[in-house]
Amino acid sequence: MIDWSGYLGLILKGALVTVELTLMGCALALVMAFIAGLGRLSRHFALRALATAYIEFFRGTSIFVQLFWAYFVLPLFGFTLTPLQAGVLALGLNVGAYGAEVVRGAVLSIGKAQYEACVALNLTRYQRMRHIILPQAFLIMLPTFCNNAIELLKATAVVSLISLSDMTFEAQVVRAQTGSTLVPFGTILILYFLMALAISRFVRTLEKRLARGLDGVRV
Amino acid sequence: MNAPAPEPIIEIDSISKSFGDFQVLDGLSMNVMPGEKLALIGPSGSGKTTILRILMTLESIDSGHIRIDGEELYHMPKNGGAKDGGLVPASEAHLHRMRQKIGMVFQLFNLFPHKSVIDNITLAPMLTKGASRAEAETRAMELLDMVGMADKARAMPAQLSGGQKQRIAIARALALSPKIMLFDEVTSALDPELVEEVLNVMRKLAQETDTTMLLVTHEMGFAHDFADRVLFFDAGKIVEEGAPEDIFSNPREERTQGFLKKIIAAGHRV
Numbered sequence: 001m002i003d004w005s006g007y008l009g010l011i012l013k014g015a016l017v018t019v020e021l022t023l024m025g026c027a028l029a030l031v032m033a034f035i036a037g038l039g040r041l042s043r044h045f046a047l048r049a050l051a052t053a054y055i056e057f058f059r060g061t062s063i064f065v066q067l068f069w070a071y072f073v074l075p076l077f078g079f080t081l082t083p084l085q086a087g088v089l090a091l092g093l094n095v096g097a098y099g100a101e102v103v104r105g106a107v108l109s110i111g112k113a114q115y116e117a118c119v120a121l122n123l124t125r126y127q128r129m130r131h132i133i134l135p136q137a138f139l140i141m142l143p144t145f146c147n148n149a150i151e152l153l154k155a156t157a158v159v160s161l162i163s164l165s166d167m168t169f170e171a172q173v174v175r176a177q178t179g180s181t182l183v184p185f186g187t188i189l190i191l192y193f194l195m196a197l198a199i200s201r202f203v204r205t206l207e208k209r210l211a212r213g214l215d216g217v218r219v
Numbered sequence: 220m221n222a223p224a225p226e227p228i229i230e231i232d233s234i235s236k237s238f239g240d241f242q243v244l245d246g247l248s249m250n251v252m253p254g255e256k257l258a259l260i261g262p263s264g265s266g267k268t269t270i271l272r273i274l275m276t277l278e279s280i281d282s283g284h285i286r287i288d289g290e291e292l293y294h295m296p297k298n299g300g301a302k303d304g305g306l307v308p309a310s311e312a313h314l315h316r317m318r319q320k321i322g323m324v325f326q327l328f329n330l331f332p333h334k335s336v337i338d339n340i341t342l343a344p345m346l347t348k349g350a351s352r353a354e355a356e357t358r359a360m361e362l363l364d365m366v367g368m369a370d371k372a373r374a375m376p377a378q379l380s381g382g383q384k385q386r387i388a389i390a391r392a393l394a395l396s397p398k399i400m401l402f403d404e405v406t407s408a409l410d411p412e413l414v415e416e417v418l419n420v421m422r423k424l425a426q427e428t429d430t431t432m433l434l435v436t437h438e439m440g441f442a443h444d445f446a447d448r449v450l451f452f453d454a455g456k457i458v459e460e461g462a463p464e465d466i467f468s469n470p471r472e473e474r475t476q477g478f479l480k481k482i483i484a485a486g487h488r489v
Contacts, residue, residue, distance in 0.1 A: 113325065113327055113329040114329065114331070116275075116277050116325065116329060117325065117329035117330075117331070119275065119276060119277055119318070120275055120277075120318075120321075120322060120323040120325075120329075120392065121322075121342070121343035121347070121391070121392075121395065122315060122318040122319060122343065122347045122395065123342075123343060123346060123347065124315065127346050127347075131342060131346070132331055135333050136331075136332070136333050139333075213333075213335075213377065213378075214332055214333060214375070214377060215377055
């Protein structure tokens with residue numbers, strides 16, 4: 001008879017790493033999404049070009065390759081990262097590239113009427129973006145950001161390839177030591193699902209809060 | 220000693236504007252005196268709304284000059300204002316300074332849906348004039364009182380009727396105390412029973428302030444009562460202008476007569 005409690009503890013320890021990676025990756029992705037998304041809307045050609053290059057590069061290459069670069073190739077240029085740092089960097093930059101297009105699309109979806117009201121009220125470009133456009137656009141970004149965050153959560157499994165002991169990594173360890181496939185993989189299946197559910201609940205709640213008053217019903 | 224003749228607050232000097240192949244304004248010139256209430260009427264596409272949008276810097280001009288208060292709107296002196304230095308296109312900073320003199324109310328209100336009524340009104344004074352929240356709110360409550368909406372200060376725009384939204388939009392524009400107010404078909408999007416409450420606010424405004432007001436409208440009855448001068452536009456030009464009594468009761472030009480006939484047939488009051 002296998003004593004599962006120790007092995008489950010191992011998987012839970014891995015789950016913490018997955019959560020940590022997801023939260024830090026999402027934070028970096030969010031920052032990159034706004035920088036690159038707004039960069040693509042800039043009046044300055046250089047900023048637009050830089051943002052476009054970033055987005056196309058990170059969307060156009062595989063997350064595996066990006067992770068291997070961050071962990072195995074960057075040290076050759078003198079930047080040595082811990083597995084966690086490399087994981088966060090690759091995940092954040094990769095998902096941030098997708099998020100940038102979400103930011104750009106949402107900002108563009110705010111109608112011309114709002115821009116014109118801002119001009120008539122003599123707001124500067126920065127004030128217009130900060131107080132009028134982004135608060136409305138953010139609400140439009142949220143459902144897609146939720147998708148991106150869940151994608152990021154699932155992509156964290158790739159870090160097991162650079163020996164970071166996340167949930168998937170620990171499940172493989174447990175499988176190797178016990179010979180059981182069903183229990184470790186069944187457990188992480190459920191855990192990934194619960195984490196994804198938590199993300200979507202969180203974003204849904206945020207969305208409801210921010211939408212308050214906008215439809216004239218909830219106040 | 221004679222008082223000097225008052226200078227026009229708006230001088231429009233042979234401006235032209237095209238959208239692609241369509242020439243909206245063709246060498247248009249007109250002056251507006253301080254405190255004047257002007258009604259711009261005419262068929263759709265005649266360029267009257269474009270004039271307001273150009274004055275608000277929402278559209279640029281292809282050629283010509285506009286002076287507000289004696290100062291160029293779309294141009295500024297080269298060499299930091301040295302005489303005969305010539306003119307160069309206006310910078311964003313110049314436009315920003317000039318826009319302080321002008322406010323605009325839109326056909327579709329353009330309120331900020333994510334901000335409460337009072338925040339819609341206080342936002343620009345706080346951001347552009349450095350007003351404190353307390354100052355801005357005191358002023359906003361005065362304006363809300365004037366437009367009869369003081370009890371809706373904390374409401375969200377989505378809870379208001381069209382007429383209420385438009386009254387808020389008027390208060391929002393007034394909060395910056397512009398010298399010139401532009402009204403672009405402000406009752407066209409309203410249900411008929413809501414038109415009057417907006418017009419009442421504008422009548423009050425015309426009586427109580429010496430703000431210069433330019434109004435694009437299809438409400439001929441209102442234009443008649445409200446305006447000092449009516450301009451009839453067609454195809455980017457002023458066809459006829461004069462006192463409301465003359466334009467509405469005794470139009471000289473055939474095109475004006477035809478337009479007014481059509482408007483009356485469509486059920487608008489004159």
